């Protein structure tokens with residue numbers, strides 16, 4: 624096989640501060656509200672994907688963390704079809720190449736499906752690698768979105784906003800950068816892995832149930848998120864940590880309130896997660912200002928945002944309160960393809 628027929632890409636994890644929860648179109652993966660996230664440095668958490676194709680392959684194959692997995696996942700098929708269609712339109716590869724089968728090998732260096740944005744990094748990686756393999760020119764954030772909504776935010780570094788858009792075809796549902804990773808270098812994320820067990824309700828199913836049953840989600844999408852998205856973008860640009868922290872914590876809390884308002888409820892936070900919330904509020908009260916913000920995705924693990932000068936004290940506190948835990952790590956902000964995984 625020609626070396627040109629193999630591409631490897633690394634993509635970072637992003638952790639939302641204004642959460643995406645709920646779709647208006649399941650097939651195109653169009654959200655009901657904008658969301659904002661922070662892209663983390665790839666040194667500790669990232670996905671790495673290699674793709675290749677060739678006339679000798681008899682079927683499409685995907686290997687996830689060393690295990691061969693079915694390629695029949697409709698999202699995977701959809702992403703590959705879409706990329707091949709673009710390649711055909713742009714005539715970026717020979718027609719014969721379009722009939723070749725592909726082989727995908729993807730690895731994460733962090734717990735999969737434990738609410739640590741593994742699908743975001745995974746699909747961002749996959750579509751970027753496939754777009755390079757088929758030599759197409761396109762907005763990879765749109766392709767990533769079709770794989771997994773939050774993945775569209777992982778194609779940019781720094782602070783990123785995913786615009787819900789209004790078009791029925793999803794052409795304006797894209798991610799843009801609010802500020803790059805050098806804008807606020809003091810900003811750090813401290814990840815506390817409470818559990819790496821796979822979640823009961825996948826985000827996809829959970830958000831579908833929320834759209835169908837939660838009144839709070841309707842209120843959130845219409846009134847809360849539009850205001851918070853503007854406010855947090857401004858806080859990021861002004862480097863106003865207290866405002867950033869307040870909005871981040873309130874949005875995490877409202878997202879989990881929506882999960883409880885869903886019928887049947889989806890419960891992602893555990894007693895330990897709630898303990899962490901309590902500790903952070905007590906810490907901020909003790910400091911007399913907001914020094915640390917927590918946020919929880921569709922899982923029990925905490926992501927704390929804080930400025931670097933606060934990291935040593937916070938780490939000491941966490942070690943004191945959770946002496947047996949060795950599952951915490953500090954990460955800076957990152958870029959796309961920013962280092963070895």
Ligand code: 2P0
Nearest residue numbers: 639642643771772773826827920921
């Ligand atoms: C987010 N989450 O904004 C929110 C917060 C989880 C909680 O995006 O169905 O895996 O593939 O579009 O992207 C998780 O949702 O769901 C998610 P699909 P995805 O990060």
